[in-house]
Amino acid sequence: MTGKRSAVSLHSVTKRFGEDVVAVDDVDLQIQDGEFFSLLGPSGCGKTTTLRMIAGLEFPTEGSVRIFDEEMGLRPPNKRPVNTVFQSYALFPHMNVAGNVGFGLRMQKMDEAEVVRRVGEAIDLVRLSGLEKRSPKALSGGQQQRVALARALVNRPKVLLLDEPLGALDLKLRQTMQLELKDIQHEVGITFVYVTHDQGEALTMSDRIAVMEEGRLAQVGSAEDVYESPKNLFVAGFVGEMCHLDAVVVDSGSVRLNGGELLRARTSAPNGTAVTLTVRPEKLHLYSSTAEAPPDRNAIKGSVVRKTFFGESMEYEIQIGASGSVEARVENVPSMHRWEVGDQVIVDFHPEAAMALTE
Amino acid sequence: MTLLDEREMVEQEEAVNPRLEKRARRAESWRGFFHAAPAYVYLTFFFTLPLIVVYVFSFASRSNTGKPLLQDWNLDSWSKLTEPLFREIALRSLWLAILNTALCLLIGYPFAYWIATRASQRTRTLLLVAVLIPFWSNFLIRTYAWRMLLDSDGMITRLGEWTGLWGQLLFTPTAVFIGLLYGYLPFVVLPLYAAIERLDWTLVEAGRDLYASGSAAFRKITLPLSKPGIVAGSILVFIPSLGAYVTPDILGGAKTTLLGNYIVTQFTAARNWPFGSAMSGAILIIMLVATILYFRTDTRTI
């Protein structure tokens, strides 16, 4: 059985601008053929710069970029088998939709009849049939985004690069487009490298995610890995919601909170290290007395200080004595118990759900 | 390919890579220079070098024909700048230029404001075209129009005689002033219009929301925000006004010699090329300094 090929591999890639700005710091990545890979992180973390180095719009200061084992070196973008969907779409205003979509094919000196055929296919793929003659200015944001997508895909690139393509769309449209992009990726079968700062987007769409912080890779893994087993505080805080409590490691598997409570959690740091205990809000359960809580789990006492209604869920902020506060998310179902501010509760969670993390 | 070969290849490439980016940057640098080179060479040859020549000649001595003799270098021409005649002409020119700029701004601003805020989209285009036409028309012709109107039998002169309000205006400083105002008013309207049109009006609304009266909102928000247009417009008027030649030549007389005329005379009747060079050189320095200072204070207040 042939193993999956590496579509894009970055080896010790560093990008410096001038003397002091290090945009990308010693990044190593192997992106597999056919996967939907996301680069996730806050603004300025280097994800877009990394993408541009794959595209050929920037060149690495150090390190190598290879696409299907071919060293890219100084190859300009027009000599690379990749295409990009730009954040601003960059549609050519002086050409209509068909002209935009066919641009790359014509630059490759393709036979005109073939160009027309492929352009038709691409426009159908993104469901814009009938709008071929429109000018980009006459299209909505969502339609423009699809033209940009078609313009890139029509060239049948080996890798498609997408730079925060859904940023300018409103919530509902973004959610629809996310599903559509995923479908298209499955249909076309090529590797997608997707840059975003929206962790929800990355989680729903990606096979694997690379979380970046200040130019460095914080963690690379599947969506579930990154969410359930964050390697450090930054990843835990950036991907999804997180409760945090200061604690000290007592032994491997136990920590003590500031208020003295002893809890079981996943730890890897040596005894005595100051850590932050992190739990996802949806993993917390609330009970009115210890008797109701399941045994063999963590149970700590607290009182409700605030409640916020999120529609599909209710979030309770709970003060745990002197140890800090946590947020518990309770799914809004008919059996949900409604707590009030001031109620004394028992906060209960599985030790496997709690991680003791350091910076 | 074995693992060993692959590692070797990567190491080889890594050794090359630190230079890759530098090569790319050097290629970019070359391309930029290449694009600018023709214009750069041309301007060096037909601007920078002539500029230097002006200063060189200003230290030369004067031959019988008035042309500069490249020997006996002296400061005669520059010392002539301290003479009362030159000072009188320079001050008169400065005063007229400042007055003209101020009046152009005073008249032009409400005009530009009117077009930018009180006209519908379509009317605005028409009005702009209407302003553009005098702007694009030949400056000489527009000055000639006033020569015609202020002539001894011209319409404005006769109107003045009929109403008893004014007499012969031609060849007086007033005529020159009218000519300058008429000539340069369109120059100030366009940048002002551009700046006002680009204004973010939500800022004015915010000001009104914070209890500013109409005039206060204008003074504290609209006016300062249109400053770039004011700066651009005043430079476009002040500098040509200071160096005006055609207008005072046609509309003014001997009593209204301005800097422009005085300089030109050195190359014609007065035959003193070095002095003409010195004056040109002096004006250049003053204008450059004034422009730089003007720009500096502008950005500082913002």
Added chain:
Amino acid sequence: MTLHQGAAARPWVDRVLAINGWVIFVFLYAPILMVVVFSFSASPNVGRWGGFTLAWYDRMLGNELLMSSLRNSVIVALVSTVVATILGTAAALALARYKRWVGRGTFDAIVYLPIIIPDVTMAVMLLLWFTSIGVGLGLGSITLSHIAFNISFVAIVVRARLANMDPAMEEAAADLYADRWQAFRKVTFPLIMPGVLGGGLLALTLSLDDVVITSFVQGPGSTTLPVYVFGLIKRSVTPEINAVSTLMMVMSVGLVLTSLMFQTRADRKNRQ
């Protein structure tokens, strides 16, 4: 954008602004219209109307000197505009698209100087220069001078246009397999075309308009139209000058309106 932006609910402000506006329009147009009207007046006295005639236009067309100076003006304007537009556009590209090259800072400073210098100074500079290097004064020196100041104007206009263009356009073109020349031809140039045309038109007008610089660097034999008219004005004021003026105004206005027509047609095409 609302119609009455920043408008207080005070109609008197509107009225004052409108009155001011119309007064200024009358002020701007009346003198020019007078010039045109009196080009048809039979009386040689430009102040008084003498009955309708086309005689002055006849005289103008029969004036060999005038016609040849018009020819010279057009030739000089066309040549200097073409050269200045090419050099100026390239310079604008260099400044707007390439951030680091040898001499960029100096060039950036130099390229705007001809705009802020009064033409008297420029005229003196060029006269002295031509005299020093021994270049004969004639149509050639006039053309060379016009190119010198026009490069800057074209560069400014095109650079403004480039600044408005999303740089991602050119990146997208490269991403879509266009090499540098193709990207320029198919993407950059069409998008900056209005700027190039605008700059070219400005250069054409400035060249046709120029009096001071031309009068300094012209040779004994030939002259351009504005300089010739300048001489006429200083000698005597006759309606023949009105006729020439009207001709010159029709030329400039015609140029502007044609360019505007092209502009709106291009905009309309882009909108479809």
